[in-house]
Amino acid sequence: MEPLKILIIDDEAPARDILSHYLKNEEGFTLAGECSDGFAGLKAIREIKPDILLLDIQMPRLTGFEMLEVMDENPVIIFTTAYDQYALKAFELNAADYLLKPFTAERLSAALQKARLKCEAGRQDGGTPSAVIEKRPAGAPSLTRVVVRKGTAINIIPVDEIRYIEAQDDYVMVYYRGGKALKQQRMKFYEESLPDGKFARIHRSHIVSIGEIARLEPYGKENYVAVLKGGERLPVSRAGYRYLREELSF
Amino acid sequence: MAWWLVWLLLGAGQSLLFYYGFDRNPALSITDGMVSMVLFSALALAAWFPLKFLNRNDTRFPLLIINLLAISAVVLLVWMGLVYLILSGIFPDTGNYGAFWRGTISLRLGTGVLLSILVFLTYYLIISYKNLSDRRLGESKLENILRETELKMLRTQINPHFLFNSLNSVSALTITDPDKAREMVIKLSEFMRYALARKDEQPVTLRQELENMKLYIDIEKTRFGERLITNETLSRECLELKIPNLLLQPLYENAIKYGVHESTGTVEIATTVYCDSQSVEITISNNFDHDAVMPSGTGTGLSNVRRRLDLVYGREASMITRKEKGRFTITMRLPVNTLQ
Numbered sequence: 116m117e118p119l120k121i122l123i124i125d126d127e128a129p130a131r132d133i134l135s136h137y138l139k140n141e142e143g144f145t146l147a148g149e150c151s152d153g154f155a156g157l158k159a160i161r162e163i164k165p166d167i168l169l170l171d172i173q174m175p176r177l178t179g180f181e182m183l184e185v186m187d188e189n190p191v192i193i194f195t196t197a198y199d200q201y202a203l204k205a206f207e208l209n210a211a212d213y214l215l216k217p218f219t220a221e222r223l224s225a226a227l228q229k230a231r232l233k234c235e236a237g238r239q240d241g242g243t244p245s246a247v248i249e250k251r252p253a254g255a256p257s258l259t260r261v262v263v264r265k266g267t268a269i270n271i272i273p274v275d276e277i278r279y280i281e282a283q284d285d286y287v288m289v290y291y292r293g294g295k296a297l298k299q300q301r302m303k304f305y306e307e308s309l310p311d312g313k314f315a316r317i318h319r320s321h322i323v324s325i326g327e328i329a330r331l332e333p334y335g336k337e338n339y340v341a342v343l344k345g346g347e348r349l350p351v352s353r354a355g356y357r358y359l360r361e362e363l364s365f
Numbered sequence: 366m367a368w369w370l371v372w373l374l375l376g377a378g379q380s381l382l383f384y385y386g387f388d389r390n391p392a393l394s395i396t397d398g399m400v401s402m403v404l405f406s407a408l409a410l411a412a413w414f415p416l417k418f419l420n421r422n423d424t425r426f427p428l429l430i431i432n433l434l435a436i437s438a439v440v441l442l443v444w445m446g447l448v449y450l451i452l453s454g455i456f457p458d459t460g461n462y463g464a465f466w467r468g469t470i471s472l473r474l475g476t477g478v479l480l481s482i483l484v485f486l487t488y489y490l491i492i493s494y495k496n497l498s499d500r501r502l503g504e505s506k507l508e509n510i511l512r513e514t515e516l517k518m519l520r521t522q523i524n525p526h527f528l529f530n531s532l533n534s535v536s537a538l539t540i541t542d543p544d545k546a547r548e549m550v551i552k553l554s555e556f557m558r559y560a561l562a563r564k565d566e567q568p569v570t571l572r573q574e575l576e577n578m579k580l581y582i583d584i585e586k587t588r589f590g591e592r593l594i595t596n597e598t599l600s601r602e603c604l605e606l607k608i609p610n611l612l613l614q615p616l617y618e619n620a621i622k623y624g625v626h627e628s629t630g631t632v633e634i635a636t637t638v639y640c641d642s643q644s645v646e647i648t649i650s651n652n653f654d655h656d657a658v659m660p661s662g663t664g665t666g667l668s669n670v671r672r673r674l675d676l677v678y679g680r681e682a683s684m685i686t687r688k689e690k691g692r693f694t695i696t697m698r699l700p701v702n703t704l705q
Binding site for chain 2: 126127128129130132133136151152154173175176197198215216217259260271272273
């Protein structure tokens with residue numbers, strides 16, 4: 116059987132060193148590459164197509180979690196981090212294992228065996244669905260940025276630049292200054308995770324940045340539409356209207 | 366002393382009243398007056414204790430009045446009874462003391478009631494003053510405890526991730542560079558000793574603080590290698606000034622978190638220290654990745670430092686943060702003399 120290809124993504128050189136050292140003694144795996152940040156990681160994943168990722172979470176520019184959100188490929192993930200508070204999120208993302216630094220060679224070995232089983236299962240059923248976190252972890256800070264992909268480019272959008280978000284079946288379309296992008300995510304997630312007071316869910320299908328609303332116009336009987344500064348007209352539900360009234364106190 | 370003098374004067378007054386108002390018998394008047402007042406004084410002193418006891422808990426007003434009336438009644442009854450017994454004991458032969466007594470009874474009662482009111486009012490004044498000062502004392506004690514507790518809480522908690530990431534680096538270095546691993550363990554130990562050992566709010570010299578911050582940064586340098594460089598401009602004469610320990614740690618942690626952790630390029634952390642006769646100015650700055658959209662922090666690090674400055678120095682210290690041209694700068698100004 117062909118050895119499984121492993122890619123290490125970690126911004127600290129010593130952390131990469133210890134992983135590559137441990138991997139020397141592992142049979143059936145081969146170290147295919149090392150990257151020191153998320154962007155380089157995404158590029159390497161596209162080129163190398165690794166079977167297993169050894170992925171740090173806290174990294175410059177793009178966190179490990181954000182990488183998963185914009186990744187097409189579907190390698191088996193083993194998180195390696197010093198932070199224990201992300202474990203729940205990691206397993207929601209269907210990670211094979213979650214290694215808390217520092218860890219022993221045996222611990223890594225056990226994680227790799229789990230990853231191997233997952234790889235074999237994955238080959239049969241055609242892979243697991245990509246990373247969607249439906250629920251925001253309780254007490255998590257609100258989002259400050261959203262990572263989207265346009266073609267092969269990865270864009271990091273500060274939440275201040277988001278104009279509105281539109282529901283599209285299992286996806287959402289994020290409209291921001293300078294473009295729009297599709298993301299595999301639920302409306303509920305954004306409703307809960309965007310900073311309070313800056314965004315309003317005005318309708319089942321729309322979350323809008325309150326600062327983008329130019330005016331509200333009556334529409335038919337007892338209905339309203341929100342006219343945005345860009346000219347778009349979005350429907351407002353009754354609950355949405357009530358919420359806006361409260362938020363803007365008119 | 367003053368207490369007895371007052372009663373002596375009152376006794377003299379009472380004697381004069383008896384003498385001029387009723388019986389022109391000086392011996393009887395003076396003895397009666399003095400005995401009455403000495404007795405009343407003793408009873409009033411005795412009444413202090415039940416009164417103080419009753420007043421211990423904030424009794425409701427109607428109950429208080431009833432208590433007062435009861436105590437006054439008892440005092441008056443006992444007082445008048447004792448006076449009668451003693452006086453008729455001293456002047457058994459005058460036989461007509463009974464008549465004198467009956468004649469002066471309304472005066473005695475009047476004086477007694479008046480004096481009771483005066484005495485109780487005085488007592489209440491004393492008690493409420495004492496309560497007030499007790500409460501003030503308690504409040505200032507409480508305030509001190511609160512302040513100390515808050516200072517303890519604000520004192521930097523070393524981020525556990527720093528520790529675990531460093532230990533992970535050590536674990537790697539044991540293989541790639543054992544000498545460096547040993548060096549790092551020693552630095553980590555020294556830094557942790559500094560951070561953990563000082564349980565109470567002990568001022569340290571700026572030199573000690575900066576040396577320990579250097580340990581902290583050296584450890585981070587091992588993790589991030591070439592990506593972290595430092596630069597120091599320190600005026601020698603400032604280094605013996607005292608500052609609260611670990612005051613600067615959150616500032617460096619902040620620089621590393623938003624500089625090094627969020628950048629793929631090189632980050633320089635610059636420290637400058639200047640002082641004059643009144644104040645010392647500590648500036649810590651770092652460049653950061655312009656394009657990076659920062660993850661949200663909890664924002665507690667710097668605001669804790671601010672609060673700590675408030676508690677230690679009051680309004681005499683200041684901390685200003687500035688973000689311009691890709692550089693984040695924190696300037697802290699502390700008064701020189703407070704912590705010597």
